[in-house]
Amino acid sequence: MGKFDNRIVLMERLSIESIIENIQNEVCFHAVADDYSFTIKIDSYVHYVCGAVHDGHQFRKELWSNCLHTEYDRWYEEDPETKQMILSHPIVIAGCDSRFEYDLNRIPEEAVFETAWGKQLWRKPLESSLKQTSLEKHANFYKVVQALIAKIEEKFGICVVYDMHSYNWQRWDREVPTWNLGTSNIDNDRFGKTVEVWRQSLSEMKLPNGIHSTSKINDTFQGNGYFLKYITKNFKNTLVLATEIAKVYCDEYNQIIYPEVVYAVESELKTRLTEHASMFYKSHKAI
Numbered sequence: 156m157g158k159f160d161n162r163i164v165l166m167e168r169l170s171i172e173s174i175i176e177n178i179q180n181e182v183c184f185h186a187v188a189d190d191y192s193f194t195i196k197i198d199s200y201v202h203y204v205c206g207a208v209h210d211g212h213q214f215r216k217e218l219w220s221n222c223l224h225t226e227y228d229r230w231y232e233e234d235p236e237t238k239q240m241i242l243s244h245p246i247v248i249a250g251c252d253s254r255f256e257y258d259l260n261r262i263p264e265e266a267v268f269e270t271a272w273g274k275q276l277w278r279k280p281l282e283s284s285l286k287q288t289s290l291e292k293h294a295n296f297y298k299v300v301q302a303l304i305a306k307i308e309e310k311f312g313i314c315v316v317y318d319m320h321s322y323n324w325q326r327w328d329r330e331v332p333t334w335n336l337g338t339s340n341i342d343n344d345r346f347g348k349t350v351e352v353w354r355q356s357l358s359e360m361k362l363p364n365g366i367h368s369t370s371k372i373n374d375t376f377q378g379n380g381y382f383l384k385y386i387t388k389n390f391k392n393t394l395v396l397a398t399e400i401a402k403v404y405c406d407e408y409n410q411i412i413y414p415e416v417v418y419a420v421e422s423e424l425k426t427r428l429t430e431h432a433s434m435f436y437k438s439h440k441a442i
Contacts, residue, residue: 164198171295175302181310188299192252192292194238195299198245202311203432204303205241207319208259208296208382209234211250217285218256221278224271227410229255232272234321236404236417241319243425248303250296257289259296260320260380266293297385304390314393315349315435317428318383322375324401325408334358334370337378337397340387346394349438353396353431360423363415366403375399394435 166185169177174195177184185196191213212233214222238249250259255276257266267286268276307314324331334357338350350372360368378397386395404416 164196166194166196171298174299178299178302178306181306187251188292188295190292190295193248193250193296193299195248195303196246200306200310201245201432202307202314202436203244203428204246204248204307204314204316205244205319205428206316206382207234207237207241207247207249208380209250209254209320210236210238211252211254213251214253214256215288218281221281222255223275223278224255228274229253230410231323231407234319236412237319237321237400239417240400240420240424241317241428243421244317244428246303246307248300252289252292257293259293260382262381263290263293266290266381300382300386301389304386304393308390308392311436311440312392313436313439314390315432316383316386316393316395317432318380318395318397320376320380320397320399321402321404322399323407324375324403327375331375331401332369332371333360333362333366333401333403334368335375335399335401336370336372337376337380337383337399338372339377340379340384341394346439349394349431349435350396352434353398356427356431357398360420360427362403362419362423364413366416392439394439 164185166187168189169186170189174186181200183197183199187194212230233253241247255271267289270276304314336350336354354370354372358368358370362368376399380397383395383397386393405412
């Protein structure tokens with residue numbers, strides 16, 4: 156299951172080439188990309204991966220004066236704490252940069268916004284060199300995703316990816332679920348039962364502050380992100396579960412995180428996600 160011996164693993168700053176080489180050689184490591192655009196940790200090589208592509212909040216200083224959105228505007232549309240919720244799992248990859256610089260969950264041609272949520276993003280159009288810097292980071296992330304999923308499929312025959320997101324539930328004018336699974340771009344004939352087991356498990360979570368954990372499929376979002384589509388297109392034996400939690404773990408309007416809720420979600424996922432991944436493997440390992 157990889158070269159890992161329970162010692163404390165320090166995070167390294169590594170080039171994209173070194174990260175990919177580690178993966179290909181099944182080295183266990185914790186790393187940040189040398190441009191600080193994303194982190195990856197592999198404590199052991201298992202058949203499932205956790206991702207948090209919108210966890211990041213970094214925003215390059217050279218973009219600040221040209222941006223019309225405030226720091227709060229950006230935070231509001233990001234997915235804070237989604238990396239923390241899955242951090243206990245063996246393989247975690249997460250973005251460090253704000254989706255307002257470039258969005259890892261959109262195709263490269265649309266990854267750098269011109270408008271964001273109905274509002275112009277830049278005072279003046281970005282210079283091509285600034286845009287290119289962001290697009291190179293987007294491309295490098297997917298080089299690592301390609302290497303990672305290829306290694307997991309090679310080793311186990313199958314893989315399941317838990318694609319963690321959050322959404323602003325208070326902007327909706329109807330009741331919305333605590334959890335939403337987006338499945339419109341996966342093979343539901345093949346994986347439908349696996350999806351339903353995951354939905355059911357999420358609905359059984361015990362959360363503090365009187366939060367009732369409800370879960371639905373394709374209620375608020377349908378799973379149209381590039382992370383899911385890229386992996387699904389390139390890897391026929393990998394299921395990506397686009398899993399969105401309503402931002403019940405924070406005050407959306409006052410920018411306050413509720414640590415006790417984040418901790419509870421992390422604790423619940425530590426057990427539930429592991430159990431679900433095990434069930435997935437037992438059900439689908441004979442390809």
